[in-house]
Amino acid sequence: MQDKLNSIPVRKTQWKFHGGLKLAGHKKQSMQTGIATAIVPEQLIIPLQQHIGRPAKPVITIGDKVLKGQCIATLKDPTSITAAIHAPSSGEVIAIETHAIPSMNRQTANCIIIKTDGEDRWLPSIKPVDNPTSLSSDTLKQLIIEAGIVGLGGAGFPTHLKLTAETKPLDTLIINAAECEPYITCDAVLIEEQADKIIQGIQIILHTIGIQHCLIGIEDDKPQAIQALQKALATINNHTIQLIQIPTRYPAGGEKQLIQVLTGKEVPLNKLPHDIGIVCHNIATVHAVTEAIKEGKPLIERVVTVTGDKLQQPKNMRVLIGTPMQDVLNECGYTESNDQSLIMGGPMMGIHLDSADYPVIKTTNCILVRKKQKQPVALPCIRCGECARVCPANLLPQQLYWYTRAKDLDRVQDYQIFSCIECGCCDYVCPSHIPLVQFYRYAKTEIWTQEADRKKSDHARERHEYRQFRLERKKAEDAERKAKKKALLNKKQGIKTPEQDSKKAAIEAALKRVKERQSEQAAIAKNTEGLTDEQQKKIDEVEQRRKNKLQKEKLNTKLEDN
Amino acid sequence: MLTAIIALTVLAIIFGLLLGFAAVRYKVKSNPVVDQIDALLPQTQCGQCTYPGCRPYAEAIARDEADINQCPPGGESTIIALADLLGRDPKPLNAEHGEHAEKTVVYIDENVCIGCTLCIQACPVDAILGAAKQMHTVITSECTGCDLCIPPCPVDCIHIIPAIDETKKVHVELPQTPLLLNEME
Ligand code: SF4
Ligand code: SF4
Ligand code: SF4
Ligand code: SF4
Numbered sequence: 247m248q249d250k251l252n253s254i255p256v257r258k259t260q261w262k263f264h265g266g267l268k269l270a271g272h273k274k275q276s277m278q279t280g281i282a283t284a285i286v287p288e289q290l291i292i293p294l295q296q297h298i299g300r301p302a303k304p305v306i307t308i309g310d311k312v313l314k315g316q317c318i319a320t321l322k323d324p325t326s327i328t329a330a331i332h333a334p335s336s337g338e339v340i341a342i343e344t345h346a347i348p349s350m351n352r353q354t355a356n357c358i359i360i361k362t363d364g365e366d367r368w369l370p371s372i373k374p375v376d377n378p379t380s381l382s383s384d385t386l387k388q389l390i391i392e393a394g395i396v397g398l399g400g401a402g403f404p405t406h407l408k409l410t411a412e413t414k415p416l417d418t419l420i421i422n423a424a425e426c427e428p429y430i431t432c433d434a435v436l437i438e439e440q441a442d443k444i445i446q447g448i449q450i451i452l453h454t455i456g457i458q459h460c461l462i463g464i465e466d467d468k469p470q471a472i473q474a475l476q477k478a479l480a481t482i483n484n485h486t487i488q489l490i491q492i493p494t495r496y497p498a499g500g501e502k503q504l505i506q507v508l509t510g511k512e513v514p515l516n517k518l519p520h521d522i523g524i525v526c527h528n529i530a531t532v533h534a535v536t537e538a539i540k541e542g543k544p545l546i547e548r549v550v551t552v553t554g555d556k557l558q559q560p561k562n563m564r565v566l567i568g569t570p571m572q573d574v575l576n577e578c579g580y581t582e583s584n585d586q587s588l589i590m591g592g593p594m595m596g597i598h599l600d601s602a603d604y605p606v607i608k609t610t611n612c613i614l615v616r617k618k619q620k621q622p623v624a625l626p627c628i629r630c631g632e633c634a635r636v637c638p639a640n641l642l643p644q645q646l647y648w649y650t651r652a653k654d655l656d657r658v659q660d661y662q663i664f665s666c667i668e669c670g671c672c673d674y675v676c677p678s679h680i681p682l683v684q685f686y687r688y689a690k691t692e693i694w695t696q697e698a699d700r701k702k703s704d705h706a707r708e709r710h711e712y713r714q715f716r717l718e719r720k721k722a723e724d725a726e727r728k729a730k731k732k733a734l735l736n737k738k739q740g741i742k743t744p745e746q747d748s749k750k751a752a753i754e755a756a757l758k759r760v761k762e763r764q765s766e767q768a769a770i771a772k773n774t775e776g777l778t779d780e781q782q783k784k785i786d787e788v789e790q791r792r793k794n795k796l797q798k799e800k801l802n803t804k805l806e807d808n
Numbered sequence: 809m810l811t812a813i814i815a816l817t818v819l820a821i822i823f824g825l826l827l828g829f830a831a832v833r834y835k836v837k838s839n840p841v842v843d844q845i846d847a848l849l850p851q852t853q854c855g856q857c858t859y860p861g862c863r864p865y866a867e868a869i870a871r872d873e874a875d876i877n878q879c880p881p882g883g884e885s886t887i888i889a890l891a892d893l894l895g896r897d898p899k900p901l902n903a904e905h906g907e908h909a910e911k912t913v914v915y916i917d918e919n920v921c922i923g924c925t926l927c928i929q930a931c932p933v934d935a936i937l938g939a940a941k942q943m944h945t946v947i948t949s950e951c952t953g954c955d956l957c958i959p960p961c962p963v964d965c966i967h968i969i970p971a972i973d974e975t976k977k978v979h980v981e982l983p984q985t986p987l988l989l990n991e992m993e
Contacts, residue, residue: 353977650982653888687980696885698975699850706851706952709933710861716934 256472257490259463261510263503265636266495267671269594271467272429276553276560281435283564284577286335290360290568291605293347294319297402299327304358310339315369315544318358321391321404329404329608330394334546334566337362348590348597348604350687357605360568372542378446379453386454386539393538394545399433399499399528402609405535408525409454416457416523420508421448423464423471423529424492424499427592430612432549433529435562437464437471440533441478443540447532448487450539455525458486462529463508465494496594497669501526503638515665530611550606552578554615556586565606571613572602580615589614594670625678633672633682639665643672647682650689655696658689666690841870848889852881853932854954856906861932869894877901881953883908911971913951914958918943920965927957927966948972 295301302319312318312333321328337360345357378386387409396402399422421444425433437444448460464472475489492498492507502513505524513519519526530549537543546567553560558579565574571588582602589596590604591612606613633643641662649657663686672682845866852862857878859865868874869890876890877899884901891898901908916927916936923941928934935951938944948971958966 349978351978351980653884656892681983684980684983688982691975691979692885692982695975695979698973699885702952703849703851704847705950706853706933707846707862709935709950710851710853713932713934 256476257488259490259492259507261507263506263638264640265638265671266497267636267674269428269496273431276431276551276562277435279561281439281549281562281564284569284574286362286364286366286566287569287573288362290334290362290566291345291570292331292358292360292568293355293605293607294331294357295355296607296609297396301356302328302331304342306339308339308341312337312339312360313367313369315372315546324391324406327404327407329396330392332394332544332546333360334568335362336365336367346604348599348607350597374542375539378450378539383454383456386450389539390535395531395534395538396608397528398530398534398548398608405531408527414521414523416455416525417459418524419452419455419457419460420505420524420526421460421462421529421532422499422504422526423462424504426465426496426499427594429553429614430551430592432551432562432611434468434471436530436533436549438474441474443536444529444533445478445482446540447536450535451527451532460487461508462487462489463492463504465498466491467494497638500638500667500669515662545608548608550574550610551612553612555617556615567606567608569606571604571606574606574613575602585618587616587618589616595668622679624680627678627680630677632675632677636671636675638669638671639667641666643682647680647685650685655689655693659693663689839870842866844893845869845890848886848893849879850881850886852952852954854881854956856880875902878905880906880908911973912953912968913946913948913971914953914955914966914968915946916944917965917967918945920963922963924962926960926962930957930960932956
């Protein structure tokens, strides 16, 4: 056995990412025991939207009886950012209503509420696939869509959308097992207990995408998990899957950071890993893929780390999606008190919750109960540059902060606000205790809002202009119609239409013109009347001259002829 | 010397003609400054700025007749954008014209509506559907919340409701940190 283990090399990486922090792990406390299974709660609250993108469409109605694993909401088309949702246990749908969901700003969302019957009966038509690599890529993808799998490490991006090479061919699959945030251990324990399933999942995903090369990145503070993976790899004898041990440094689990540490490649600004031929999946997601395909189990539960200094029995638990956090916490010796804060996720990037009245969702990796930290009074930025030194995205956090305060959102975008991964490193080191990440969240959401407003106002302008055009056109049409109507009426009553009138007028005018000319000529003729004697004499003289001239000309021509 | 003068004169004439031709050939019909200002206005067409719509207000700003802080629906972000465009200093919204409020839309109480069509005629963006003596209804996605349809309604059946704003759901407020010292400007 030992030989086999040694034959699987664990490579150490030679690259690192910019900045980052060395943080105290606090991981031991939740790793004392194995993964426990949480009890089935009386009520399951399952949000229709558990990730970015669009909510799923319910396919059940209130009063329906559902079985464990039955699809209760689907996606309209496989390209939309949505994932199917399944009943985590058997029971009855008692409501579809809005309920608070864990989020930055107390959002609510439509949720399907199931009253469980305690029998936990599975849907009978579940079909496991024994040899997934014999299936085609499309079939596997369809199975993954039907299982409602989303990324379990972070934002919950639907997994099936990350299984094809759309624009550029993919060459490397990266499996994120870094789990860099303090306190969180759900991935580590899952690896220790289910390393085989994880390796199978990697093979399924490689086969689905149609590539060979895979890198597993894992932080070096998890020796047991590394060993478990080595063992599992040894049994399959596949050398295209490499295990790489990376230094423990927050946030090594950030997608772009992990890619840089493992490959030395940097994902360019405003680009995705996809663009450099890489796709990342979280280790828990890979595990869910294996369960979906080899056991026919859709994504209805996940491992959640329930931990914190304020908890009596911190541990990892397999929890059904939709279980109220209160129920989960009760199993770990939780007592409510005012001097503790509740966080979904880790202490650096987690979401602060105001109560335990939230359901566990697909992206709940950790529920952390901590002593309340007093937010120290913020002081002015002293431009020490510490924030820029630790920023893993290589940004200038102090500039971002400055322009956000000035609400100069164009400049904020120039300084690449959207490359900020909200890791909180800058916050952590800032000697002036400025809540920098909150400023960035404000800036990002404000930019989205303004963009949406801009779109809306453009649309309103178009409609307003069209209305004005429509009114003008109507006016013109009305005038025309009125004129036509009048003409018709006049014809009926024997009155000549303006058209005929105008013809007549034209004729009359022509006649008038003729008459005028005649009278003019008459006037000319008349000017020989009433002449004085002198005038008459002059005229006669002229006449005589003309006659003489004519005679002379006649004579001349006669002479020439002769 | 002479050749230089002649050459320059000829060049000047050629360019003069070219420019003259370009000015005629590529004449921009509307005023580009007005277009740019209009692009920043919210297009609610509510008239709170004292002009009959957003474009007239944009024209007034371009003529230097109106100040940049008269549009309540646009609020601070519009003022900042206008100041940025026109190279002026931003200033607070002029309270005379109203306050920047949450976005709203209207809905018509369909049981009360008598189908008089007066609201349709008032709506600047054709957001109301209906016909004489028929029930009327508002297409919420098109309504800008200008409230112009409310006064003409003889039976007061048009009511203001908050607009459903998807981006507002995720919007995070600017942190209100008590800063001990004024930041160095
Ligand atoms: S760490 Fe804080 S004080 Fe220092 S430059 Fe950054 S924001 Fe300013
Ligand atoms: S929160 Fe954003 S700006 Fe601050 S260190 Fe992390 S990536 Fe950089
Ligand atoms: S106040 Fe603003 S939204 Fe209303 S008409 Fe004037 S510019 Fe348009
Ligand atoms: S429906 Fe009323 S409030 Fe809405 S845009 Fe039309 S006139 Fe304005």
